[in-house]
Structure formats: structure tokens, C-alpha cells
Amino acid sequence: MGELAAVVGIGQTKYASRRGDVSIAGLVREAAGNALEDADLGFKDIDAVVIGKAPDMFEGVVMPEIYLTDALGANGKPMLRVHTAGSVGGSTALVAASHVQSGTFRRVLTVTFEKQSESNAMWALSSPQPFSVHLNAGAGGYFAPIIREYIRRSNAPSDIGIMVAVKDRLHGARNPLSHLNLPNISHQEVEDSMMLWDPIRFLEACPSSDGACAMIIANEELVSESPKPPAWILGGAMRSEPTIYAGRDEVNPRAGRDCAKEVYAQAGISNPRRQFDCAEVYVPFSWYEPMWLENLGFADQGEGWRLTLDGATSLDEGGDIPWNCSGGVLSSNPIGASGMIRFAEAARQVRGDADQHQVENAQLALGHAYGGGAQFFSMWVVGARKP
Amino acid sequence: MDIDICIVAFSQSACLAQAGAANEVELIMPELEAVYRQVGISNAQDVDFVCSGSCDYLQGAAFAFVSGVDALGAVPPIQESHVEMDAAWALYEAVLKIRMGHAESALVYGFSKSSPGELPIVLSQQLDPYYLAPQWIDSISLAALQARLMLDRGIIELSDMAAVVASSRRCAIENKKAQLSGQFSVSDLLKEPEYVSPLRRADCSPISDGASAMIICTKSKAEEWNVPFARLVGIDHRIETHNLGMRDLTTSHSTRLVAEALSIHSDSLDIAELYAPFSHQQLILEKSLELRPETDINPSGGVLAGNLMMASGLSRVGEVFDRIVDGKASRGLAHATSGPCLQHNLLAILERG
Numbered sequence: 001m002g003e004l005a006a007v008v009g010i011g012q013t014k015y016a017s018r019r020g021d022v023s024i025a026g027l028v029r030e031a032a033g034n035a036l037e038d039a040d041l042g043f044k045d046i047d048a049v050v051i052g053k054a055p056d057m058f059e060g061v062v063m064p065e066i067y068l069t070d071a072l073g074a075n076g077k078p079m080l081r082v083h084t085a086g087s088v089g090g091s092t093a094l095v096a097a098s099h100v101q102s103g104t105f106r107r108v109l110t111v112t113f114e115k116q117s118e119s120n121a122m123w124a125l126s127s128p129q130p131f132s133v134h135l136n137a138g139a140g141g142y143f144a145p146i147i148r149e150y151i152r153r154s155n156a157p158s159d160i161g162i163m164v165a166v167k168d169r170l171h172g173a174r175n176p177l178s179h180l181n182l183p184n185i186s187h188q189e190v191e192d193s194m195m196l197w198d199p200i201r202f203l204e205a206c207p208s209s210d211g212a213c214a215m216i217i218a219n220e221e222l223v224s225e226s227p228k229p230p231a232w233i234l235g236g237a238m239r240s241e242p243t244i245y246a247g248r249d250e251v252n253p254r255a256g257r258d259c260a261k262e263v264y265a266q267a268g269i270s271n272p273r274r275q276f277d278c279a280e281v282y283v284p285f286s287w288y289e290p291m292w293l294e295n296l297g298f299a300d301q302g303e304g305w306r307l308t309l310d311g312a313t314s315l316d317e318g319g320d321i322p323w324n325c326s327g328g329v330l331s332s333n334p335i336g337a338s339g340m341i342r343f344a345e346a347a348r349q350v351r352g353d354a355d356q357h358q359v360e361n362a363q364l365a366l367g368h369a370y371g372g373g374a375q376f377f378s379m380w381v382v383g384a385r386k387p
Numbered sequence: 388m389d390i391d392i393c394i395v396a397f398s399q400s401a402c403l404a405q406a407g408a409a410n411e412v413e414l415i416m417p418e419l420e421a422v423y424r425q426v427g428i429s430n431a432q433d434v435d436f437v438c439s440g441s442c443d444y445l446q447g448a449a450f451a452f453v454s455g456v457d458a459l460g461a462v463p464p465i466q467e468s469h470v471e472m473d474a475a476w477a478l479y480e481a482v483l484k485i486r487m488g489h490a491e492s493a494l495v496y497g498f499s500k501s502s503p504g505e506l507p508i509v510l511s512q513q514l515d516p517y518y519l520a521p522q523w524i525d526s527i528s529l530a531a532l533q534a535r536l537m538l539d540r541g542i543i544e545l546s547d548m549a550a551v552v553a554s555s556r557r558c559a560i561e562n563k564k565a566q567l568s569g570q571f572s573v574s575d576l577l578k579e580p581e582y583v584s585p586l587r588r589a590d591c592s593p594i595s596d597g598a599s600a601m602i603i604c605t606k607s608k609a610e611e612w613n614v615p616f617a618r619l620v621g622i623d624h625r626i627e628t629h630n631l632g633m634r635d636l637t638t639s640h641s642t643r644l645v646a647e648a649l650s651i652h653s654d655s656l657d658i659a660e661l662y663a664p665f666s667h668q669q670l671i672l673e674k675s676l677e678l679r680p681e682t683d684i685n686p687s688g689g690v691l692a693g694n695l696m697m698a699s700g701l702s703r704v705g706e707v708f709d710r711i712v713d714g715k716a717s718r719g720l721a722h723a724t725s726g727p728c729l730q731h732n733l734l735a736i737l738e739r740g
Contacts, residue, residue: 002486002487002488002489003487023517024516054449055443055449055450056442056443056444056449056471057443057444057448057449058449059516060512060516060520061512061513061516061520062442062444062509062510062512062513063442063471063472063513063725063726065472065626065731066513066514066626066629066725066726066727066730066731067513067514067515067516067629068629069626069627069628069629069730069731070628070629070630074626075626075627075628076625076626076627076640076641076644077625077626078623078624078625078626079624079626079731080470080472080476080479080480081470081471081472081476082468082469082470082471082480083452083469083470083471084452084467084468084469085450085453091468095468095480095483098480098483098484098487098489099483101487102482102483102484102486102487103486103487104483104486118516124449125449127447127448127449129448130408130410237466238466238467238468239464239465239466239467240437240456240461240464240465240466240467241456241461241462241463241464241465242456242457242459242461242462243453243456243457245462248462253464254463254464255464258463258464259464372450372453375453375456376467
């Protein structure tokens with residue numbers, strides 16, 4: 001695992017469909033400033049900066065670390081840009097952690113962002129490539145058939161996706177940073193919303209958001225210099241597999257299972273449902289909650305939907321393993337940051353700093369991100385107790 | 388940090404002015420095969436970590452690296468990451484992974500096809516998207532501005548720039564992978580017309596397609612594989628302000644900072660491979676690094692002889708590695724750069740095992 005490291009500061013922006021009040025630089029600076037304030041530190045206390053975001057073609061800024069150097073106080077420091085598809089927010093956190101866990105740096109700032117209002121994700125994801133199938137479908141169209149296959153295999157009731165959509169929006173209504181604020185959302189309202197990519201309805205899909213998320217990661221020695229409780233990094237893992245190969249299980253990808261297995265081994269997790277107090281898992285389309293419940297070993301194969309049905313993943317229903325208490329990707333989705341928000345919200349829980357969406361006495365939490373055709377995974381486990 | 392990290396394999400494709408219909412995966416695979424062969428492994432499953440560097444804007448598609456993963460045979464799934472930077476920074480990420488004990492070995496690669504687009508215009512979109520990018524200031528014009536400053540201040544003469552080119556072309560004669568080589572005198576080169584004043588075409592690195600790959604590992608792994616290696620004794624990088632008006636373009640402050648952090652001991656360097664996409668930038672780097680006349684600079688010809696975007700930085704490290712294992716050098720410096728006018732710089736020090 002290398003040297004001990006912990007999250008000592010977390011900063012997020014308010015998520016919204018359009019943050020017209022700030023530039024891209026202003027957006028990342030807002031998150032970085034909030035993280036530094038949370039850690040009671042200044043830019044001078046930072047040794048290196050690690051940034052991440054989804055494809056450059058979204059905002060049209062090539063290698064944006066070059067332009068964002070000044071906004072992130074990185075002048076004269078090492079600065080690295082990570083890009084691993086939708087999992088990038090999580091991978092960026094892990095690469096930032098490796099800066100400290102390798103003993104190379106004492107304290108680093110990591111920031112991820114997306115400004116979808118200045119971007120055209122659908123266009124960027126649909127450029128035709130020579131000799132390749134041109135999907136022109138965006139992410140929803142890509143995942144819909146995989147979800148249908150999940151429903152077929154598991155015989156899940158058809159409204160499980162609706163239940164996830166309602167649950168995560170009710171969680172999001174507790175979080176003042178959330179893009180969507182829908183405290184009165186109903187099962188009927190989701191069911192009545194437009195069918196976009198069968199079986200994914202409009203309200204079962206994530207929004208397009210502007211936003212940034214930042215964390216400060218410090219080594220053991222410097223943890224005490226920040227006033228709030230740290231979130232100790234107990235494990236971190238990444239896995240990748242090709243988009244397509246013979247025999248690939250797209251519903252329950254092996255890369256996700258392998259990644260979970262490794263991160264659990266590092267953190268000493270043998271029973272995730274029992275041992276974790278909560279999880280922040282990348283669920284951009286409602287049905288991915290039951291699918292990931294199985295992929296991550298919280299439920300047996302074909303049984304994930306039962307946890308959703310029983311309210312086990314709901315904070316409002318007092319579930320034993322609340323998922324996405326912050327509202328999740330279904331409530332805020334600045335793509336490049338969405339993975340890091342999961343990692344950061346997991347850390348907020350074990351720091352006891354999650355305000356209205358706090359899980360009581362959370363000690364151990366999972367942060368999860370995935371990307372590409374559900375082929376890139378990154379995960380970490382954070383805990384309140386120093387290992 | 389006490390872990391001894393070694394480079395055990397390197398391969399680079401020829402720098403092609405146009406790779407034609409070959410796609411990125413087809414450019415990468417021969418280099419991966421070559422580095423596997425050098426250490427006697429069969430595929431990416433035999434290393435603990437893989438990290439690559441590429442740029443979506445050069446491929447004209449979001450997620451350019453995803454097709455790279457197809458070249459790896461990532462079944463069963465692998466530990467893999469990617470930087471949207473030159474692969475020298477992928478090497479940096481891999482080094483951190485080994486230092487933290489998460490891997491004993493790593494495969495690093497970088498690739499691009501610059502030929503299908505207009506590289507200098509594409510790179511203009513690296514600039515501040517509100518104030519600079521809308522002006523489409525291309526990378527050659529910015530470099531020309533930098534060269535003009537140096538000439539006006541009397542720091543260099545046009546003939547110094549031409550001498551850099553002449554040396555690059557001459558060294559590249561020995562380099563089978565080079566795109567441009569030959570015997571040219573300074574006066575020949577100065578007879579060529581100006582391209583973007585004061586730069587001549589020969590002062591600018593060419594547009595090239597290709598890929599390079601490297602394998603690094605712990606010393607014990609290198610001994611287990613029983614292959615010659617060079618020790619990677621230091622690697623570090625620094626970025627500086629994006630506001631071109633806020634920095635002295637005639638020097639490289641960030642390069643100096645890295646050199647100090649690494650204690651490069653320029654008096655004991657046999658060779659230095661510098662990523663200078665423009666001739667005058669090599670002069671800036673030589674000065675900022677305080678290189679001595681005894682140091683052989685860019686024995687490969689450097690990137691003026693062929694510039695594989697996203698791979699050239701990694702290739703500089705590889706060129707030093709090759710010369711160390713061949714016994715032609717015992718200590719060398721490799722440099723990589725990113726951003727307009729040398730905004731971001733990385734240095735690596737290699738020593739004989």
C-alpha cells in the first residue's frame with residue numbers, strides 16, 4: 001500500500017446546468033479554494049497538483065492543465081493530467097494519492113471538473129472513426145441494451161430503475177450542492193417522464209452539470225496540520241478491459257469484479273454489505289444501482305434489485321447500506337468530476353462531515369467510478385480509523 | 388523512494404511523415420511486441436501496470452486511448468491508466484506506482500498520428516479558451532515570437548539556430564528511425580527562405596506519425612528477467628505560468644527548478660536528449676541546464692529529426708537508455724516538454740546499472 005495517506009480537505013462547487021458566473025478556471029479555482037479552506041491551508045502548502053477531466057473535446061481545450069496552471073496555483077510545481085474516460089474522477093484521486101503513498105510528496109491538491117454548458121458531450125462522443133462502427137448514440141443508447149439484458153437475466157420488477165431514480169433524488173434534496181433539487185419527486189413522475197432509451201426514462205438518467213471537485217491528500221505526518229478529522233485511504237485499485245471481446249460479460253464486467261476484489265483485499269473487506277457503512281457508487285442511469293450491487297459483491301448475482309426494493313440502499317428508509325447519500329451521479333453530473341465526487345463523498349462520510357446526508361457514525365465507505373463501455377474501473381476504500 | 392527503478396526495454400517506430408491508413412493500434416503494436424521481446428515476456432499480462440500518453444485532438448476522437456487498450460490484450464483485465472500528456476508523464480505515473488509498492492514492473496507507451504490534422508493549429512487550442520485560443524495563435528508563431536525575443540536581445544544569432552539544425556541532421560544519419568537527416572552546413576541552412584520569421588522550416592520539428600514503448604521495473608525484477616538495464620535515478624517535472632507575458636521566454640525557469648530538485652550534476656553527463664521542438668529552444672534548454680561542451684547533445688538527432696507527439700518525451704528517455712545499455716554512455720539526461728514555449732518540463736537521469 002505504500003505510505004499512509006489521508007484526505008484532509010474536500011472542496012466542491014455548487015453543481016448546476018450552467019455556471020455562467022465563472023470561467024473554467026474560475027470553476028476549478030472555486031473547488032480548490034474550498035478544499036484548501038476545509039484543510040486550513042493555502043496554495044503554498046501544496047507540493048503538486050493532479051487534475052483530471054473527461055475528454056478534451058467536451059470543452060474544446062486541449063490538455064487543459066496547461067491553461068489551468070495559474071488558476072490552481074501550480075506555477076513552479078509538478079502538475080499531472082489524468083484521463084481514463086468516465087472513471088477519470090476516481091483514477092485522478094488514486095494517482096494523486098500515489099504521489100503521497102510513494103513517499104514522493106507530502107501533500108497534494110487534486111481537482112477534477114467538467115463545464116458541460118461550454119461543451120457538447122453528445123457531439124464529442126459521436127465523431128465517426130474510420131473502420132469503426134459509428135454509434136452516434138451517446139452513453140444512454142450504449143447502456144440501454146445492457147440494462148435490458150440485466151432485467152432479462154434477473155427477472156427484476158420493471159420499476160426498480162424508477163425506485164433508484166426517486167431514492168437518489170431524495171438523497172440529493174438533502175445536499176445543497178446538488179444540481180437537481182427534487183424533494184417532492186414521486187414514483188409516478190419518474191414513470192411518466194419521457195422514455196429516452198428504453199428502459200431508461202428521462203428522470204432515470206443523470207443530468208448534464210457544470211462543476212468541480214477537489215481534495216487535499218496528505219501524508220501521515222501532515223494530517224494533524226488540518227483541523228478536521230481525516231479520511232484514511234485504506235485501499236485503491238484500477239482495472240481496465242477492452243470494450244469488446246469474445247465472451248465479455250457487459251452486464252457484470254470482470255474488470256469491476258476484479259477491481260473490487262483487489263481494493264477489498266487491501267482494506268480487509270470480506271463482506272462489503274456488512275462492513276461498509278455506506279457507498280458512493282457511479283450510477284449514471286438508475287438501473288446501474290442493482291447491477292453494481294451485484295458486481296461489487298453487495299448482493300448475489302441476480303439479487304441486487306432486492307436491496308433496492310427493500311430500501312436497503314436508502315437513507316430515508318433507514319437502509320443498512322445506503323448508496324449515494326449525496327444524491328449520486330443521478331443528481332449531479334459534471335462528468336470528469338463525477339468519479340471524484342464519489343470518492344470525496346465517501347471521504348466526507350467517514351470524516352463525519354456530510355451534514356444533512358450523513359450516515360450516522362460512518363466508519364468505512366467505498367468510493368467507485370467507472371467509464372468507457374463499463375470497462376474502466378477505479379475504487380477506493382476510506383476509513384475514519386487510522387490503519 | 389529507496390526502490391531502485393530500472394529501464395529494461397525501449398522501442399520506437401520510425402518517424403513517418405505520413406503513416407497512411409495505419410491506425411493508432413497498428414502503430415503501437417509493433418513497439419509493444421518489440422519491448423516484450425526485449426525482456427522475454429509475451430504480453431501486457433506479464434507486467435503489473437500499464438500507463439500511456441496520447442491526445443484525443445490528434446486522433447480527432449474522444450477517448451483516443453481506448454483503442455490503445457485494444458492493443459494490449461487486456462483480458463483478463465489489467466491495472467491500467469492514461470495521461471493526456473506526453474508518455475514521459477505516463478512514465479512518471481508508473482514510477483510512482485512502483486515506488487508505492489503497487490507494481491514491480493510497468494509498460495509505458497505513447498502514440499499519435501499528427502499528419503491527418505494541422506498540428507500547429509490544433510495546439511493553438513491548448514491556449515486560454517477565452518482570450519487566446521479564439522485568436523488561433525499556432526504553436527509555430529508562438530515559438531517564432533520566442534526566437535525573435537532571443538535574437539533581439541542578442542542572446543543568440545540565426546547561425547546558432549542553424550548550427551543546432553545542422554547537428555541534428557548530421558546525428559540523425561546514424562538513426563534509422565529519423566525522418567530528416569543529412570549533411571548540411573550552417574550557410575546552406577541560412578540560405579533557405581524564412582517560414583514564420585525568424586524561423587525557417589528546418590528550425591521547426593517535422594510532422595511525424597508513430598509510437599514508442601518502454602518497460603520499467605524494480606532492480607530485482609530486472610535481475611530476474613536477466614536483461615541489461617539502466618537505472619532511472621531521478622525523474623521530476625515542473626510547470627510554469629500559462630501567461631506568456633508573465634514569463635521570461637528566453638530562459639526556462641521550470642527546467643532550472645527541476646534540475647535543482649534532481650541535482651543533475653551537469654558536469655558528469657555523457658549525453659543529453661532534449662525535447663526541443665524548435666532549434667532555439669534547444670539553446671534555451673542547454674543554457675538552463677548548464678550543459679558542458681563534453682556532453683553529447685541529442686545524439687539521436689532529437690525531435691528536429693522526427694517528432695512523435697505524445698511519444699517524443701518518452702523516446703528521449705529511451706534514446707538515453709539505449710546508449711547506456713550499449714555502453715556508449717554511463718550517465719545521461721532526458722528531457723520532455725509540453726505546452727507553448729516550453730511551459731512544462733520534465734527531466735530524467737539515467738545511470739548505468
